[in-house]
Amino acid sequence: MIFINLGKRIKNIRESKGLSQEAVFKGIVSNSHYSNIETGRYKAATETLKLIAARLGVPKDYLTSTNLDCCEIQSLLDEFEVLVGIGNIKDTKLFLKLNKEKLEYIQSLKQEAYYKLLYFLHLLNTNKYNEALDLFVKYPMEDIQSMFDVKQKRIYLYANGLYYYLNSSHKRSIAFFKELLIISDDTSIYKPKVLYNIAMSLYFTYKFSESIDYAKESKLQYLKLHEWEKVGDCYNLLVVLNREIKNYSLAKTYLEKGFNIAKPDSFELKAKLFHNASLLYFDEQRYMKALEKVDKSLNIKKENFLPGTFVSLKLKLNILLNIDDLSLINKTFKIAYDFIDTEIQEGQYLYIKAKKHYFDGELDIYESNIQKVIKILLREKSWKELRTAAEHYSLFLEKKKKYKKSLEILKISHFAMENMFEGEDFL
């Protein structure tokens, strides 16, 4: 176990310094022997490791004393853990700057792994998502985690839960978070967050009733901590969840509670609530009201540089398909186009365009667009949208009496639905 992690450590340093394997092993060991050291098949002799350390330009202890914990490093890690837990970015950055040299080469594999976990959480605190995800991929910790004590194990589970959430692998995320709840104590600062994140993952895996339970529990915990903004997030999530299970009156109640708890400067919360208020009006086919609310959401997002603009523009376009305002819909299409960030969004955008052509009776353009949409959404595994797009096209074909093709497309819709509820891990 230790050999594998030592091998990974050697490989990581070599790659980070842009060195080839040959540049490291030449004159020290044979090609195959070195290769076996990196993959962890052999334990290298201490003398060999010292030579490799010199060639890599790292302290020799970094390769020879990997199972030796250091007291000074431990107290630094304890301090780092507190700073990350509080989330004070300025103090954390100062701490990292002051201790840069000491933390650069942490000899103990266990202590280094823990440092990386805390650093991952620090990167999330500073919104550096890509860097955080790269760090996680570079330092897999499945083997080392068995050496962690309970406190470290909690951080390990929490970080993994977040990592898989951010990778849209919601089932795995839920598994890590639920394991964390089992070993977590009630006073943990992470508990309400974990409950909330499980509720979010359950929402994305369409387990709405179970998600409601977690969202409610999270809300209670945040209420106890007087974290009103987070309570507002829970209310907002409960709006969406109750809408999904078609409990509209409860959804409206939570919407009201959300607005009541929002402070004048709770811009992100209000933007989300207005979006979801618009959805509720949309469901009731009160399109003008829906338009008014989604515009409020979009304005708040624009003024405060908040995320989620595309999702609101998509809703606005769907509303406008039901309102006869050609210039507004064309203008909104143009704006939405500039906010396309991912292939999935491109597919979603084209789907609304296809529906517009359908309503306008431009059936040839509709058909070529919807075929493109189905290809994109299938490739991107965007099951929810694929299901509705394929169903739309299948119905169109059925009306055209193209039964064979209609059935073929209907099977795609069915396939999408099966994936929505069954297969979820695509990593």
Place this chain on the structure above:
Amino acid sequence: MKKNRVSIILFVFACLLFTSVVSADEGDVGRPHDKNNEAELQEIE
């Protein structure tokens, strides 16, 4: 033959409608709670 096809399609559509429990439009649930308290309030570079 044609009749059969129609009935198959109608049957599958009925099944689809019955199991269609997920709405097509997305709610805005925002981001997960992935930051610790003070980080939420600070100006992030």
